[in-house]
Amino acid sequence: MYGIIAFFRRHYFAVLFVVLEFLSLSFVFRDNYYHQAGFFNSANSVAGSFYKTYNDITSYFNLKSENTQLHEENMRLHNSISTIPDTTKHPKIAHVNPYGQQFNFISAEVIDNSTNQVNNYITLNVGKTQGITEGMGVISPSGIVGVVIGVSDHYAVVMSMLHKNYQLSAMLKKGGAFGTITWKGDDSRFASLSQIPMSEQVIAGDTIISSGYSTVYPKGVTVGVVEKVDPIPTQYFYTIKVRLSTNFKKLGFVYVVSDLMKKEKEELEDNAQKANNVK
Amino acid sequence: MINEWAKNIARFFVFLFIQVLILKHIDLSRFINPFLYVIFILMLPIRTSKAWVMIIAFATGLTIDMFYNTMGYNAAACVFMAYCRPAVLKFYAPKGEYDTSAKPTIQSMGLPWMLSYAGTMVFLHHLVLFYLEVFSFHSFFTTLGIVIVSGITTVGLVLLSQLIMQRRRV
Numbered sequence: 001m002y003g004i005i006a007f008f009r010r011h012y013f014a015v016l017f018v019v020l021e022f023l024s025l026s027f028v029f030r031d032n033y034y035h036q037a038g039f040f041n042s043a044n045s046v047a048g049s050f051y052k053t054y055n056d057i058t059s060y061f062n063l064k065s066e067n068t069q070l071h072e073e074n075m076r077l078h079n080s081i082s083t084i085p086d087t088t089k090h091p092k093i094a095h096v097n098p099y100g101q102q103f104n105f106i107s108a109e110v111i112d113n114s115t116n117q118v119n120n121y122i123t124l125n126v127g128k129t130q131g132i133t134e135g136m137g138v139i140s141p142s143g144i145v146g147v148v149i150g151v152s153d154h155y156a157v158v159m160s161m162l163h164k165n166y167q168l169s170a171m172l173k174k175g176g177a178f179g180t181i182t183w184k185g186d187d188s189r190f191a192s193l194s195q196i197p198m199s200e201q202v203i204a205g206d207t208i209i210s211s212g213y214s215t216v217y218p219k220g221v222t223v224g225v226v227e228k229v230d231p232i233p234t235q236y237f238y239t240i241k242v243r244l245s246t247n248f249k250k251l252g253f254v255y256v257v258s259d260l261m262k263k264e265k266e267e268l269e270d271n272a273q274k275a276n277n278v279k
Numbered sequence: 280m281i282n283e284w285a286k287n288i289a290r291f292f293v294f295l296f297i298q299v300l301i302l303k304h305i306d307l308s309r310f311i312n313p314f315l316y317v318i319f320i321l322m323l324p325i326r327t328s329k330a331w332v333m334i335i336a337f338a339t340g341l342t343i344d345m346f347y348n349t350m351g352y353n354a355a356a357c358v359f360m361a362y363c364r365p366a367v368l369k370f371y372a373p374k375g376e377y378d379t380s381a382k383p384t385i386q387s388m389g390l391p392w393m394l395s396y397a398g399t400m401v402f403l404h405h406l407v408l409f410y411l412e413v414f415s416f417h418s419f420f421t422t423l424g425i426v427i428v429s430g431i432t433t434v435g436l437v438l439l440s441q442l443i444m445q446r447r448r449v
Contacts, residue, residue: 013362013365016330020337021362023351024351029351031350042345114306117312117347118413157348185309
């Protein structure tokens, strides 16, 4: 017993080091858990309100570019509305989906954002109170931004597309081949699209959109355009460099996407899997 | 004595703000990613007990992590740095011992001492932080490049901050 006490007295500094380092590393390797807890991240009330106050002051400087962006988006929406058939004259279309609509968009303001880290996160001024939950997609007027990974009552933390764990199921608008978008950690303007088979025709300038296979984003949200295509001789897939359509350095207002049929879709998939397992 | 406490607490908040409001958003290159806030830990009085330095470093790291959404990364780097601090201080100790009035500043210890002390400590901190963060993401040498370039930037900012503080006598 005395031996143990003597040991701790002599090596208390080393013991303290081991304990604190172990604690820190356990935080590191349970990263996701703490994000979901919404406490030890920028969604907590201290960091959240701090960023919000700062953003309230500085956001005035971006009003002009923000306004231009919204104006352009309005124009695009006006143009696309004019091509949609009038559902009152074609009642069948309105009944395709019993909910009337599948996706609900919640407006949010970016109060903190980074682009120069290996793993970038975005803090939004909306949270549980506004109906935000983990796993919802985030899009900007120009394209995909990321996915919500943690929420508190009034704030949300978003895993930016510029994050090493981010993956997105995307497709070529022309041809419709599917692939996966990931970020290589070097440049906030570019991402990489993999798993597009060599049998597909891909040229620089082709548009890439979200596939809509997950319940995170609707189908057809712009991701970016093909910048460069690298065929790998020994493999069957291209490596494609994609210029992202979202300017991550200038994020102002974004939309959080909630899929109203998410629960139904996931339940159906679960049941199908269970049924499969029984066999 | 109380004055010394107040100065350290003020320093903590000032450099926390500079870190999360300004330095976090500077995006010149992925190689330049300075973590100036460590100056707070560097400038804790030399006589502070090593266990206290480590506990303070842990808390500082966690606070930065909260703002950066990097749970535990900065805490791990700061704890490691604090663990090495007694050895680093001993290694660079002037002949005999540190004066009782000695402070880890340019003013008190001179530029060569401050440069080697800050350089060593910052390098240790950045080494842990960036290698932990990338974890087989970038290549070994890219990360080493980031550690070195960011480290030099941080040390430069530390020295610059000290010169500014010296003028204002804080």
